[in-house]
Amino acid sequence: MKLPISWLNEYVSTDGITPKELADKLLNIGFEVEEIIYMGDGIEKVVAGKILEITKHPDADKLSVCKVDVGEEKVTIVTGAKNIAIGNTVPVALDGATLPNGVRITAAPLRGIMSYGMMCSGAELGVDNNVIEGADVNGILILPEITPGSDIKDVLRLNETVLDISVTANRPDCQCVYGMAREIAAMLGKKLKPLHLNYKSISFEQTPTVEIKDDACSRYTCNVISDVKIRKSPDWLRDRLRYVGIRSINNVVDITNYVLMEVGQPLHAFDTSFVSQLGIIVRKASNGEQITALDERTYTLNDSMLVIADNEKPLAIAGVMGGEYSGITDTTKTVLLESARFSKGNVRATSRALGLRSDSSARYEKGVDYASVDVGRERALALFHQLKAGKVTTSFAAANRAKPQPKTVRTSAKKISELLGIDVKPNVIAKILKGLEFKVEIDGDSITAQAPLFREDIENYTDLAEEVIRFYGYDNIKSTFMSTAKTTAGGTDVRQKNIDFLKTLACNFGAYEISTYSFISKKAASQLILPQNSELRNQIEILNPLSDEYCVMRTQLASSMLNVVAHNFSKKNKEFRLFEVGKTYIARELPLKELPDERDTLIMAFTGEHESFYTVKSAVSEILRRFAIHPEQAEYGKKSYYHPGISCDYYINGENFCSFGKLHPSVAKNFGIADDVYICEMDLSGFISAEIPNVKFAPLPKYQTVERDLAVIVREEVPAGDIIKTARHADPLCIHAELFDIYRGEQIEAGHKSVALSFILSSPDKTLTDEEITTAFNNVLSSLEREYGAKLR
Amino acid sequence: MEESVKKLTAETEAKISECVEKADLNAIRVRVLGKNGELTALLKSMKDLPPEKRPEAGKIVNAAREKLEQAIAARQAELERLELAKRLREEKIDISIDIRPPASGGLHPLTIMRSRITEFFSSLGFVIADSPEIETDYYNFEALNIPADHPAREMQDTFFITENILLRSQTSAGQVRMMEKVKPPIKMLSPGRVFRADEADATHSPVFHQVEGLVVDKGITMCDLKGILDLFAKKFFGENTKTRFRPSYFPFTEPSVEVDASCSQCGGKGCRVCKGTGWIEILGAGMVNRNVLKTCGINPDEYTGFAFGVGLDRITNIIFGINSMRTVFENDVRFLKQFN
Known part of the structure; x- marks a missing residue:
């Protein structure tokens, strides 16, 4: 909210305190001043000057030479202005002056005659007719007669400082000048001056009636003002509205806005000639009911929206905007002034549904308290009286629903002190609360505090504790270390430990971790050429996404990763390994009825000259080994975005939990990737929360191991990996087998290949004899012959 | 003879002292000391001497042999030393050159900080707990007094x-799940991902990510909160860091505070990092709402x-001096490498 210091000073004096000091103090009681606005900022050395002489410039037809009294001296100014006359008072920017647009004025010769300044237009000073009559003319701003030399900022009432204060959502009562004045008075230990609520009223022939038909309105009051004279508001009122960023319209509208800013009560003025029988009905609209609002647009309402109506038609959308025809015009003679309280939820919902916001709806959405209704109306009536904008009448009506009772909190200084952890005496507590208009009784240590009606945020002793510490000072909170708390054993759970371990492993492969958004584009599914029936298309949609780019929760991490890979390629980064451990969101049914599965998932991407299917496979194998996971089945990859011949799916319990391999060339193209990329995806949810079983130590061989090589010729389609596996299990002495070469070509029959492997033989309890070695070798060979029709090469 | x-x-x-090649040295040894060498020949010629002179002559020859063998060995060692020195000289490389370091990989800065x-x-003594990212209105709002x-x-x-059902807007949602399951004493830390409809900018x-802390026990006070946050600030922003509580508002705590740490860049004097205030807002906190x-x-x-x-x-951005949130999620490899 915007708080002009001069307006504040009307209710509490801040003399001797700079705006900066005030801002610092406000921060300590919970109000952050986001900006200190100095209204006349940028205007320096501009004064009122009286024109004493005007003569024609000897060398220029369009220029005049003026002698101007600027207070302490008389200066010569050369001007091209046409609208000036001897005796006029005008703003003069002296030598060295600055204007709000940053322009700097210096003395300079104009066609041979020194000009010691410049006369200014309203526009050059950043003011319009709203500030001072004549500011809008095309020419120099002619001021009323003022002592020459007066600072123009005083003349134009630009010497105002405004605090732009951020008010937390629990304090709607501070969204107005008087509410902030109350806090500041308590803060400074000064007296809060009362609002001016005095007026005289006359009788009026007709009395309004009010009927409230819905709980969304808890109080509605209205008062007739007769003999209304629509005109311009006085300067002081228009200035104040200007300081808080509101445009002056006319005296009646200005009064309603002024009260909104000063006491936080939205008001609405109806022209009585449009209110049938002055009979106000507060009711829900009927479905399809239409109203043309002050913005000249027609809105179609529904039965959740509250309207102010007479017995014929809706007059206003309650708390949001008045109807076009019932509003104030230049011919308005009698006004029905509404001051009411509508529920913030209803106003918000209506405002949102209609896409219609106003200062009034913004205020209601924050919450208007019950007491403000009467304070706001009385303040407005006092202003009508003061401004002679109309005659206040005794013609008044009001209706209530559910009048709130002031809340009383019974507690003790001990409880408050215990929560804060410091000792605060009952009388100190009482003094602070009284300063905030609580009614307080102390009896020994016990405290009874009744909150004022505008403090709807107060519920229990913890709220009082906050009020106390805000003013007692948070500096008094000292560091202690939970001396009363029981000791607890901290730590991470198995899942988190395992994830950390997995990330360490991935880093060991030389991969860098990335972090990407959990929501992705719908387009990703087609980029990954997912078939229409793919489960990965069962994505959870966000109702209100920021954009199409981030509109569904991801069921796979591949598309996010590929975007990152593509981004890196675009930045000329080559040869890298990346990984992410993130969640995929798997719905049991769509639309969502219950919370979905959030599955921990790993994705890796390898790219570079030395990467291949086998480098990514080795990383996968290492992860599985470290987590003691043994896939039951391995098949060529079935996912649409993998190269069908250079990818693999691993299964456990019939579930494909891991896929890896080369990215499908079409998919690479869809992501704008030209280089080869190998990826791996692993659903961790099946094992990440389980402790990794302890390793069982295998005693180191005591006796010499023997290494033997073997090359066999098999048919092309026999997987070399299977040969290794068979060799490994062909004889109990064989403790290790690995592939070292595959050869195709001369000397090998077409459709066949030579697979060379080496294996290690060892016995736990003796040195092997030549005979045993030969037997084991033959066992390996014969196993391969039997299983694959292998022939020794 | 002599x-x-x-x-x-x-x-x-x-000849030995002139010799520069080990092979030549060997040739000298063979020629002079070998089976058919010149000195050996002299030894052999002793048989022509009268017997009484033979022992004397033998001594002379053997002394000469010993002397020459030593000279050869010494020269040999000298040549080897020179050869090694030459090799070391020739093997000299340009040590100013850098090659690409082995890819060591590394964690994302958010993970490091987390x-x-x-x-x-x-x-x-805090237990680290996780809770769902897709939450019900109840846990994200209703149960948190909203x-x-x-x-x-x-x-x-x-x-x-x-x-x-919504994407949780605060990790506080996890508080309620924890307190439903576990009764005091509770010391819990719940780090996680949260979502809000804010357009991405600097x-x-x-x-984004929050780390939610919760302590519930008998007699826990606001001073205890201050105590733990002081420790936290000192740990992460330096031993001389001070904290400041400012009143604020969160529906799930009462009283509520914003916590500022004295700016570690300028020590509280005011600089660009703290926008001249001397303080940096680090977290929101308060006493759990009744x-x-x-x-x-x-x-x-x-x-x-x-x-x-938190x-x-x-x-993370403050500690590592990262100046834009966008950078964090862009995952440029050149960015990622800087933290590892």
Whole structure:
């Protein structure tokens, strides 16, 4: 909210305190001043000057030479202005002056005659007719007669400082000048001056009636003002509205806005000639009911929206905007002034549904308290009286629903002190609360505090504790270390430990971790050429996404990763390994009825000259080994975005939990990737929360191991990996087998290949004899012959 | 005889000292000392001497042999030394050249910071817990004392999946789940991902991370909150860091505070990092609202507690000097490598 210091000073004096000091103090009681606005900022050395002489410039037809009294001296100014006359008072920017647009004025010769300044237009000073009559003319701003030399900022009432204060959502009562004045008075230990609520009223022939038909309105009051004279508001009122960023319209509208800013009560003025029988009905609209609002647009309402109506038609959308025809015009003679309280939820919902916001709806959405209704109306009536904008009448009506009772909190200084952890005496507590208009009784240590009606945020002793510490000072909170708390054993759970371990492993492969958004584009599914029936298309949609780019929760991490890979390629980064451990969101049914599965998932991407299917496979194998996971089945990859011949799916319990391999060339193209990329995806949810079983130590061989090589010729389609596996299990002495070469070509029959492997033989309890070695070798060979029709090469 | 030995010795010694190749040295050894060598020949010729002179002659020859062998060995060692020195000289390389380091990989800065924070609180007895990212309205709002009409719902623009299911806008949602399951004493830390409908820019991201802390036990006070946050600030921003509480508002805590740490860049004097204030806002905190405790089945007259929520991304950016939230999620390899 915007708080002009001069307006504040009307209710509490801040003399001797700079705006900066005030801002610092406000921060300590919970109000952050986001900006200190100095209204006349940028205007320096501009004064009122009286024109004493005007003569024609000897060398220029369009220029005049003026002698101007600027207070302490008389200066010569050369001007091209046409609208000036001897005796006029005008703003003069002296030598060295600055204007709000940053322009700097210096003395300079104009066609041979020194000009010691410049006369200014309203526009050059950043003011319009709203500030001072004549500011809008095309020419120099002619001021009323003022002592020459007066600072123009005083003349134009630009010497105002405004605090732009951020008010937390629990304090709607501070969204107005008087509410902030109350806090500041308590803060400074000064007296809060009362609002001016005095007026005289006359009788009026007709009395309004009010009927409230819905709980969304808890109080509605209205008062007739007769003999209304629509005109311009006085300067002081228009200035104040200007300081808080509101445009002056006319005296009646200005009064309603002024009260909104000063006491936080939205008001609405109806022209009585449009209110049938002055009979106000507060009711829900009927479905399809239409109203043309002050913005000249027609809105179609529904039965959740509250309207102010007479017995014929809706007059206003309650708390949001008045109807076009019932509003104030230049011919308005009698006004029905509404001051009411509508529920913030209803106003918000209506405002949102209609896409219609106003200062009034913004205020209601924050919450208007019950007491403000009467304070706001009385303040407005006092202003009508003061401004002679109309005659206040005794013609008044009001209706209530559910009048709130002031809340009383019974507690003790001990409880408050215990929560804060410091000792605060009952009388100190009482003094602070009284300063905030609580009614307080102390009896020994016990405290009874009744909150004022505008403090709807107060519920229990913890709220009082906050009020106390805000003013007692948070500096008094000292560091202690939970001396009363029981000791607890901290730590991470198995899942988190395992994830950390997995990330360490991935880093060991030389991969860098990335972090990407959990929501992705719908387009990703087609980029990954997912078939229409793919489960990965069962994505959870966000109702209100920021954009199409981030509109569904991801069921796979591949598309996010590929975007990152593509981004890196675009930045000329080559040869890298990346990984992410993130969640995929798997719905049991769509639309969502219950919370979905959030599955921990790993994705890796390898790219570079030395990467291949086998480098990514080795990383996968290492992860599985470290987590003691043994896939039951391995098949060529079935996912649409993998190269069908250079990818693999691993299964456990019939579930494909891991896929890896080369990215499908079409998919690479869809992501704008030209280089080869190998990826791996692993659903961790099946094992990440389980402790990794302890390793069982295998005693180191005591006796010499023997290494033997073997090359066999098999048919092309026999997987070399299977040969290794068979060799490994062909004889109990064989403790290790690995592939070292595959050869195709001369000397090998077409459709066949030579697979060379080496294996290690060892016995736990003796040195092997030549005979045993030969037997084991033959066992390996014969196993391969039997299983694959292998022939020794 | 003696003359011949002397002459041969002198000649050979001269040759040895001139010798620059090990092979030549060997040739000299063979020629002079070998089976058919010149000195050996002299030894053999002793048989022509009278027997009484033979022992004397033998001594002379053997002394010469010994002397020459030593000279050869010495020369040999000298040649080897020279050869090694030459080799070392020739093997010299340009040490100013750098090659690409082995790819060591590394964690994302958010993970690094998250680990540091969880380790710190874990050592203070906090259990690290996780909770769902897709939440019900109940856990994200209702149970946290934010009923349907509450203005705080406006404070956070929330992503909705259905009317009742949403992307959690705060890790505080995890508080309630914890307190439903576990009764005091509770010391919990819940780091995680949260979502708000903010367009991505230098300081905002629709996806970001919070670390939520919760302590509930008998007699927990606001001073205890200050104590733990002081420790936290000193640990992460330096030993001389001070903290400041400012009143604020969160529906799930009462009283609520914003916590500032004295700026570690300027030590509180005011600089660009702290925008001249000397303070950097690091987290929001407060005493757990009684309504929240009640909702979770914990008696608020028996127990009190505090909660705090750290913006992980914010802390990470401050500590590492990262100047844009966008950079964090862009995952440029050149960015990622800097933290490892």
